[in-house]
Amino acid sequence: EGVIPQEYTLIKMEVIPPLPSKLRALEGRKVYLAAATLRPETMYGQTNAWVLPEGKYGAFEINETDVFILTERAALNLAYQKVSRVPERPTCLVELSGKDLIGLPLRSPLAFNEAIYSLPMLSILTDKGTGIVTSVPSDSPDDFMALHDLKSKPAFRAKFGVKDEWVVPFDVIPIISTPEFGDKSAEKVCIDMKIKSQNERQKLEEAKKKIYKGGFYEGTMLAGEYAGMRVQDAKNLIKNRLLELGEAVMYSE
Numbered sequence: 001e002g003v004i005p006q007e008y009t010l011i012k013m014e015v016i017p018p019l020p021s022k023l024r025a026l027e028g029r030k031v032y033l034a035a036a037t038l039r040p041e042t043m044y045g046q047t048n049a050w051v052l053p054e055g056k057y058g059a060f061e062i063n064e065t066d067v068f069i070l071t072e073r074a075a076l077n078l079a080y081q082k083v084s085r086v087p088e089r090p091t092c093l094v095e096l097s098g099k100d101l102i103g104l105p106l107r108s109p110l111a112f113n114e115a116i117y118s119l120p121m122l123s124i125l126t127d128k129g130t131g132i133v134t135s136v137p138s139d140s141p142d143d144f145m146a147l148h149d150l151k152s153k154p155a156f157r158a159k160f161g162v163k164d165e166w167v168v169p170f171d172v173i174p175i176i177s178t179p180e181f182g183d184k185s186a187e188k189v190c191i192d193m194k195i196k197s198q199n200e201r202q203k204l205e206e207a208k209k210k211i212y213k214g215g216f217y218e219g220t221m222l223a224g225e226y227a228g229m230r231v232q233d234a235k236n237l238i239k240n241r242l243l244e245l246g247e248a249v250m251y252s253e
């Protein structure tokens with residue numbers, strides 16, 4: 001971990017009841033996948049959540065009503081950040097693997113899609129953020145390629161028990177426009193660079209560098225209540241709105 005703390009917005013992606021059998025012990029509570037993002041202004045364009053199939057997660061009690069699903073490491077960090085009711089030792093109510101989480105239907109803040117699903121991504125790091133990532137394929141090359149892999153490879157879906165209807169209906173939604181990369185910057189950069197899959201890590205790092213500066217400094221919001229505003233002005237307004245509504249919490253590590 002770096003010396004400079006990284007501050008993330010944790011997006012509370014609610015598991016839409018009824019809870020599946022693996023989560024039965026949590027009945028009566030609000031259960032959320034807690035996704036760490038640096039780009040809260042892109043949340044309109046969420047198409048799914050990402051989990052690491054072989055990752056270890058837990059359902060941790062945050063307060064009387066709320067349960068967050070994330071890595072134990074993130075639960076411990078959160079416990080020291082006044083979000084959690086139980087200070088030093090967050091209570092794990094259920095231990096889970098990433099595979100247990102695939103296919104959960106989610107209601108996520110600001111998302112134009114009313115229900116989205118939790119899907120496998122192989123490049124998730126379990127020592128960063130919460131181990132849960134929300135997917136915005138319009139603006140994140142990692143998200144675009146991981147969704148592309150699932151859409152274009154039925155065998156890949158089958159390997160992880162991913163149903164067609166969790167993937168096929170979800171298209172890239174334009175959220176931000178930049179002069180250089182248009183309104184689906186991640187899709188454009190992946191096509192321009194001929195990136196073939198989520199496994200082309202080096203190319204994806206380059207792709208990210210190419211579009212990120214432009215997205216922040218030259219981007220204009222196309223969607224949501226701040227449409228027309230510059231991304232750099234809208235970002236904090238959107239983040240603060242999510243925090244006020246209790247749909248997100250801050251998290252640093």
Ligand code: A2H
Pocket residue numbers: 006036037038039042123124125126127128129130131132133134135136139140141143208
């Ligand atoms: B970002 P940094 Cl639209 N493993 O959110 C892999 N990736 C992770 C992660 C983990 N454990 N935890 C968070 N992330 C992703 C939105 C987004 C993001 C957009 C564009 C770029 C972007 C939607 N996905 O990230 O290494 C999350 O994806 C650019 C890097 O701490 C989070 O923000 O800088 C970002 O990586 C944090 O990465």
